[in-house]
Amino acid sequence: MNYPLWVVPDLGGSWVIGIISIIHIFISHFAVGGGIYLAFAEQLAYKRKDERIYNFLKSHSRFFVLLTTVAGAVTGVGIWFSVSLVSPDGIASLIQCFTLAWAEEYLFFVAELATAFAYYYTWDRISREQHLLLARLYAIFSVFTLVIINGVLTFMLTPGKWLSSHWWFDGVFNPTYFPSLAIRLLIMLAIAGMYALVTCTRIEEPKFRTFMVRYCAKWLLPVFLLGPVCMLWFLSQVPHSVLGTIFTGIQNSGVGNFSILARALYISLVLSGTILLFAFFGPFLNPRGFTFKVAILFMICGFAATGTTEWMREMLRKPYVVYNYIYSNGIHKDEIEKIADEGFLHRGKWSTALTAATPTDEFHNGEIVFRYQCMACHTEKGYRSMKKLLGQRDEQAIISFLQILRERDPQKNNYSNIMPPLAANDAEMKSLAKYLASINTDEREKNTAHRSPASDHSISMK
Numbered sequence: 001m002n003y004p005l006w007v008v009p010d011l012g013g014s015w016v017i018g019i020i021s022i023i024h025i026f027i028s029h030f031a032v033g034g035g036i037y038l039a040f041a042e043q044l045a046y047k048r049k050d051e052r053i054y055n056f057l058k059s060h061s062r063f064f065v066l067l068t069t070v071a072g073a074v075t076g077v078g079i080w081f082s083v084s085l086v087s088p089d090g091i092a093s094l095i096q097c098f099t100l101a102w103a104e105e106y107l108f109f110v111a112e113l114a115t116a117f118a119y120y121y122t123w124d125r126i127s128r129e130q131h132l133l134l135a136r137l138y139a140i141f142s143v144f145t146l147v148i149i150n151g152v153l154t155f156m157l158t159p160g161k162w163l164s165s166h167w168w169f170d171g172v173f174n175p176t177y178f179p180s181l182a183i184r185l186l187i188m189l190a191i192a193g194m195y196a197l198v199t200c201t202r203i204e205e206p207k208f209r210t211f212m213v214r215y216c217a218k219w220l221l222p223v224f225l226l227g228p229v230c231m232l233w234f235l236s237q238v239p240h241s242v243l244g245t246i247f248t249g250i251q252n253s254g255v256g257n258f259s260i261l262a263r264a265l266y267i268s269l270v271l272s273g274t275i276l277l278f279a280f281f282g283p284f285l286n287p288r289g290f291t292f293k294v295a296i297l298f299m300i301c302g303f304a305a306t307g308t309t310e311w312m313r314e315m316l317r318k319p320y321v322v323y324n325y326i327y328s329n330g331i332h333k334d335e336i337e338k339i340a341d342e343g344f345l346h347r348g349k350w351s352t353a354l355t356a357a358t359p360t361d362e363f364h365n366g367e368i369v370f371r372y373q374c375m376a377c378h379t380e381k382g383y384r385s386m387k388k389l390l391g392q393r394d395e396q397a398i399i400s401f402l403q404i405l406r407e408r409d410p411q412k413n414n415y416s417n418i419m420p421p422l423a424a425n426d427a428e429m430k431s432l433a434k435y436l437a438s439i440n441t442d443e444r445e446k447n448t449a450h451r452s453p454a455s456d457h458s459i460s461m462k
């Protein structure tokens with residue numbers, strides 16, 4: 001509404017965000033877990049006065065610092081870029097809720113980066129006590145980045161008391177804050193162990209290698225022992241209506257789709273089980289037979305498990321950005337009624353500018369409504385495409401569909417738990433129908449021939 005949008009053909013903007021985020025999540029969890037690992041392992045070396053552990057950590061930390069500072073920072077900034085291009089209105093609201101939290105996040109992030117470099121470049125240059133202190137400081141700063149960002153992530157799913165108080169404190173320390181913090185910490189330790197297992201397989205001396213492989217495998221234990229309990233704790237804090245979506249939401253929508261969330265849950269459980277067995281029979285029982293290739297396979301399993309679990313968490317709060325408050329397309333829940341009366345396009349600065357020159361061009365207006373309200377989840381002809389989902393519907397059938405989508409009462413709108421209600425007045429709804437109908441027909445070419453395409457005004461990858 002208020003900002004230009006980035007149109008990503010075929011793939012859709014949500015996938016651009018998704019791909020960058022999953023990589024970032026894996027690296028950032030690794031950065032935090034790895035920081036804790038480095039501090040503990042260095043303490044172990046210190047206590048045992050074992051030069052071999054020191055030497056191992058020196059080479060282990062090289063790739064660690066490079067990966068977490070470069071790839072972690074680049075993908076982190078990548079998330080901001082992609083989110084603010086794909087759903088600018090949603091992210092603007094989120095920034096307004098948590099300006100202080102974001103500022104603190106950056107503070108800790110800078111502190112984390114600075115200590116990471118100091119830590120890496122001072123091996124053998126400062127006393128061992130001082131170096132251990134740096135390792136511990138790094139671990140503490142990186143845990144604090146989690147402490148803050150976890151508040152924002154969990155807020156989106158369970159805003160809790162904040163919905164009535166609007167006090168940032170209620171938002172950050174929301175119902176799923178602590179269980180989620182616990183789960184993430186456990187996962188971070190496991191990822192740190194998995195990565196250290198990869199570097200351990202490079203150790204040549206067999207006895208030391210066996211010792212280190214066993215030591216690293218132990219880092220996976222906490223998540224398997226405490227993970228299920230924390231998961232139940234987490235789920236107990238999630239509203240029942242959200243949990244219902246895992247198994248029924250999408251089936252009930254009439255789309256006839258077996259719940260993708262149930263499938264993702266299944267994959268995530270199978271992967272976690274595989275990792276558990278892998279860890280037990282591999283590095284723990286048979287540390288000598290644990291090779292570099294197996295360690296890499298192990299990491300890939302971890303990556304896939306993290307990816308599916310995070311994806312599930314994102315899907316759980318759909319169609320909202322902030323559950324029960326802001327929809328995925330940036331529209332506030334309580335604005336829908338007003339928009340249905342007063343219209344959508346002239347509410348936002350950018351959408352007003354886009355339609356000002358051609359107020360009567362229905363096709364063009366319909367396209368703008370589509371971009372702002374549907375493209376957070378759909379594309380024209382690619383991922384979750386309108387072409388496929390509209391099927392055989394003609395303009396009249398599309399109007400009937402949109403009339404259902406416009407209902408705010410879940411009894412009348414069976415899409416209400418997967419899609420935001422359409423926020424548009426009658427004229428805008430008809431424009432949208434006209435535009436959508438053209439996707440499946442040749443009318444498209446006729447229309448595009450004599451209009452000023454919206455893509456002239458917004459950023460487009462085409």
Ligand code: HEC
Pocket residue numbers: 253254255257318319320328329370373374375376377378384389390401418419420422
């Ligand atoms: C929050 C994400 C989201 C938004 C925003 C969204 N949709 Fe959907 N839509 C979905 C999902 C998920 C499905 C089910 C897709 C599937 O089965 O693959 C769906 C299904 C559909 C279908 C097929 C329904 C059926 O019963 O055949 C149509 C048509 C559709 N959407 C149109 C729209 C339009 C038009 C808009 C904008 C006004 C919109 N959607 C906005 C997520 C969304």
